[in-house]
Amino acid sequence: MQALVVQSSGEVEVNEVPDPEPGPGQVLVETEVAGAGFVDVMLRRGQYAGSAAGMVPGVEVVGRVRAAGADVPADLVGQRVLAQPSLGGYAELVAVDAGRVLPLPEDTDAASAVALGVNALVAEVSLSRAGVRNGTRVLVRGASGGVGLLATQVAAARGAEVTAVTSSAERADRLRALGATTVVDRTTATVSGGPYDVVVDPVAGPDMPSFLELLDANGHYVACGAAAGTPPDAFFHALLAAFFRSPTLMAFSLSSVTQDELRASWREITTLWAKGALEPVVDERLPLAEAEKALVALEAGTPFGKVVLTCG
Ligand SMILES: NC(=O)c1ccc[n+]([C@@H]2O[C@H](COP(=O)([O-])OP(=O)(O)OC[C@H]3O[C@@H](n4cnc5c(N)ncnc54)[C@H](OP(=O)(O)O)[C@@H]3O)[C@@H](O)[C@H]2O)c1
Structure with missing residues (x-):
């Protein structure tokens, strides 16, 4: 698969890397969009847990569950989700703990969902x-x-x-x-x-x-x-x-938030969104290959709202 990899120079570039496998308790999500945030700037700078050359940044994606590892309900496969990997979201596929995926209706706009995310x-x-x-x-x-x-x-x-x-x-x-x-x-x-x-x-x-x-x-x-x-x-x-x-x-x-608190909170967010009390604000959509632009903009503090990276 294609993934955005942090090089030893600190530059990022799209590389061909092996597909991840979902481990026990994990699902494999096929990414539609990834959210870019300041956390990815910190990851690239080496200021965050998990920072290292060869790392794939990205802590939130919207996509579809393609496979499930051991101990995961099989009916998750095929569902559209907002997923929060600890790393690795800037990629076509990402393995995520099943407790960190939240349901999304089929007709939800992916960029809007990740702009809330x-x-x-x-x-x-x-x-x-x-x-x-x-x-x-x-x-x-x-x-x-x-x-x-x-x-x-x-x-x-x-x-x-x-x-x-x-x-x-x-x-x-x-x-x-x-x-x-x-x-x-x-x-x-x-x-x-x-x-x-x-x-x-x-x-x-x-x-x-x-x-x-x-x-x-x-x-x-x-x-x-x-x-x-x-x-x-x-x-x-x-x-x-x-x-x-x-x-x-x-x-x-x-x-640190438990799975139950996460789910209850997501229900509250989607209810507010449905009522028009929350507006997802997308600053810019960029293809994954242009993630460098997103990271530079975030570092400069210029986006208003979310920068969204599109995959595939
Ligand atoms: N706690 C968590 O679980 C969690 C989750 C996600 C992110 N985070 C953290 O939250 C932080 C913000 O992330 P983000 O994605 O929201 O970042 P962001 O989109 O880049 O927003 C940061 C905002 O802070 C303001 N700012 C930037 N530099 C500043 C400065 N020198 N002095 C004063 N204000 C400044 C700017 O807003 P204005 O132009 O409006 O002033 C900028 O838009 C990051 O450290 C990230 O790691 C934490």
Whole structure:
């Protein structure tokens, strides 16, 4: 099969590689589209578990189950699914744990489904765990990125007052149309105001301590990514120094979520989507062979929404 392989130089190129075999408890999925996200940039940079030359990036695909390994219900074969491999999604075929595939109706648009995909699951589960409901004051960093755009929409769908932090006036207009109550353009204004009950942070980086300052007493800081790099040591000092406000630091990764929670969350997402409360936003569709363009764009922070790679 064809797969996008990270070379020892760090470049990526499409290579012919052996087809994967589904192991016990796994299914083999034939990829229609793969979602590109900042996680793939980190994988390529060597900043993520599993990073290595020869690796195939990609942690989410939409496709059809072609085969099942031992201990997997045979009726999964033939189903259309959203699948979350731990790696290897930038390929025509990918082996995935059966517990990490979620059902998709036959008529679902593949690019739209992957534009929700992992990002909607991160948003839905983490906002639910942080207790976001009607009237909760939520601040979202990196709001025009994959995770941020879904955190903005899912929080708005829960009736929260959403303040979205982004990087241009044009992005601000699009975020207001997608449910943000207030938008701050970080390139022209300092984020102040609040206080907020919940901060959703897929960005981290040197500015992280200043966002902790905006959290109200008993608030939740959801640290779910690091698009601007790891937080400074000062963040942990600031967290402890703010102990009188009892902040909860909620580090969140989807990989820790149980199969039951994942399925319940996906049902909630597809219900919101069917009601028109969530809009999948596809920034660009590119063939797998042009994945380098997707990774460069993600590294520069230019996409608004999801970059989708088409296979086959
Ligand atoms: N927890 C999980 O399970 C999980 C799952 C998926 C992804 N992630 C992580 O979440 C992070 C974001 O992934 P993504 O795919 O959403 O990335 P993305 O689409 O590239 O979005 C990141 C956004 O952050 C903002 N940003 C980028 N650089 C910044 C900087 N230096 N300062 C401030 N803001 C900056 C930009 O938004 P604006 O232009 O709007 O400011 C950018 O669009 C990654 O670290 C990824 O690994 C975690």
